[in-house]
Amino acid sequence: MTRTPVISEVSGTVWELLAAPGDVVEEGQELMLIESMKMELGVMSPASGTLVEILVAKDDPVAADQTVMVIAS
Template sequence: MKILAKNGKHHEEIKVIKREGPMLQVSIGNREYSLDVEKVEDGVYSVLHNGTSHNMEIIKSEKKHFYAVNTQYQSFNIEIAPAGSLKGDKKRQGDKNEQILAPIPGKVISIKATPGDVVKEGQTIVVLSAMKMENELKSPIDGIVSKIHVKEDAVVKENSVLVDVKAVD
């Protein structure tokens, strides 16, 4: 089974090579991984890779194929679907704006940019506290912060638009 996982502009093809109980052999792009995956509770998984445990919460969005993923160190949105079925598999053209959305409900702890700031892809823009974890929400592109929709200490709902970033040509 092949699926495509997309996070902003970054996407990888994932293929399950072999599955025996909780043991998975997968390829992600051109790399292979042996994983021991256990479901801890509904939507929460423990993934053991090379002797290190990684816990992750996966929350299905109202939009088809979209999920919010929370780990101990980061949160991000991801689109997962059978390979070839996602909109925008090919490089988007003409879309010069991106939005940073709240992956889960939470409280805005800090805003690390102001309108007009030049930001790099992967730069932390907002820190959101949710489920006793601080989640760094990062710019999906190199660009300029065009609008900030929230203030510090604001409580936001899942998928709330937090920040608009305009791409730099």
Template sequence: MPTVRDVRSPTAGTVWTLEAAPGDQLEADDPIAILEAMKMEIPVHAPAGGRLVELLVAAGEAVSEDQVIARMELG
């Protein structure tokens, strides 16, 4: 049975761009989204290889630190 893992925002900010879409097969450290916080770009990476199952945010949306922004099926 596949393991589903939450991907969380490392900081509060705004989703600047989404770099992946549900269904995409990702490798470890592939970018999922780019956040903007204090005029800095902060990438959110895939924690491991697997399939992106769900995006829970949209471009332009504000996120809080540790907020779940995506779910991945690992393996």
């Protein structure tokens, strides 16, 4: 089993989680929204597989290049 990290490209605050652990996701699928500088930016899945872990919660701050989720394939 390969574990692929989902990385936030920007610093900001988790606005909304669009997937839950156990969900089957596709590469390019939007998994969460991050509010940064009054804009909502999507975090996309880098691979297809099953979402196995969410490392942040709604309203948590995130940093650029931070791992926010993990996908197993």
